[in-house]
Amino acid sequence: MTWVLNNLGLILELTLVHIRLSVLPIVLGFVIAIPLGWLAYRYRLTRGLILTLVGLLYTIPSLALFVILPPLLGIGFLSEANVLIALTIYAVAIMARSVAEALQSVDADVRQAATAVGYSSWSRFWTVDFPLAGPVLLAGLRVVAVSTVSLLTFGIVVGVQSLGYLFTNGFQRGIVEEVLAGVVMTVIVALLFDGALVLLGRALMPWTRAARALPASPPRVAMA
């Protein structure tokens, strides 16, 4: 514990950096995945194409990506942008499929009813399909958040500070405690993001819990 107690300042600082760097790829990944996921959901032709492409993206090792991106985009090997873009790509890779599945999960009857009462396709997407896809979107976003937080530690190999510093530094100097501190804090940050997303989901989707809150209607089977 001595090492931890002596380095609380460093651990806290790296944790905050880690949180700060994780937010952008998660948010960007989500935003970029929406149109891609929609295309994959909407058209048979683009479906196979996009889902295969994002599937392949995820298989690129992160180290390779850190090396490929800079010359492609004209950014520095050791820049934060390099890591952030790489992580965004991974986020998109996971999330695009989730968006497609989430949109697929919306009850076709509800969708058709919305059209029948006079929603235009644009307003129906944002006010009916998208919110109703919420629970599945949230599930995907939780995976993205945890994966981003953990992948960010790799950034240290190109010199971008994060909790990953505790891994490499602890390993080089043979301080097991430091490595463990890095692991524990990474898990805690991941749990923080996960918890925040769950709370956000509850706040934004009160209806998902309404069904359980009250002894509701006769069972669905009776209405089928």
Added chain:
Amino acid sequence: MIEFRSVSKRFDDGTLAVDDFSLVMPSRQTTVLVGSSGSGKTTLLRMINRMVDATSGELEIDGENVSTIEPVQLRRRIGYVMQNSGLLPHRRVIDNIATVPRLNGVPKKQAHERALELMDTVGLDRDMAERYPSQLSGGQQQRVGVARGLAVDPNILLMDEPFGAVDPIVRADLQQELLRLQRELDKTVVFVTHDIDEAFLLGDQVVILEKGGRIAQKGSPAEILANPASDFVASFIGADRGKRALSIQTIDGAQVLVDGDGNVAGRLVEAGPA
């Protein structure tokens, strides 16, 4: 008035759902389209608000060809009630009812006030306004669906098997409620069902459909019962059996009506003034 003139619909997969269909649905009356599955009844209904576009023929609402009206605008002025209510699960009851007025730009406060009035109209307790659809019974959901259909005070109300998924007691209740509403509101109602009893109960004009939207017979319930146009109609309305085939038996000098199953259905008396 809604008028179909030689309307046909062939779907992309080649099925001819509706073949050369012509019909006038008079204003302020209830026209019921009744038929088995595959009779094209729902397709016909959906043509009225352009959920389905005809392949050929013309469809006019009060003399205006629907193909010239932008679909989204058209749908916002026609009430639509469907099976399983079609309510938005993520909106509270009051927001569901206020959906279309809100789409039309009516201020929220005003739309909500109107929604509460409509809850009274369809017999829903105002306390339910804040609930989500999943917290209501099937019958209550259907009432919300009807209230939503009435929210913009449309001239036309389309009802696609609206009571098909609720249990028989609730259904009977909702049917009576619809008859009451129709007396009060005087809408042009187009109602689709596969239940001939429901058709006879609700329809001013009943249209019995065979495959491909071919009209087997149309007329008032009394006309159809009195004179089934074909064997198909006779068998569809069950004229030859059950509670429609009443016969007179004389018991102790009084004339008693007995149905096809041998059960006593009532007593024969002189008709009083209507």
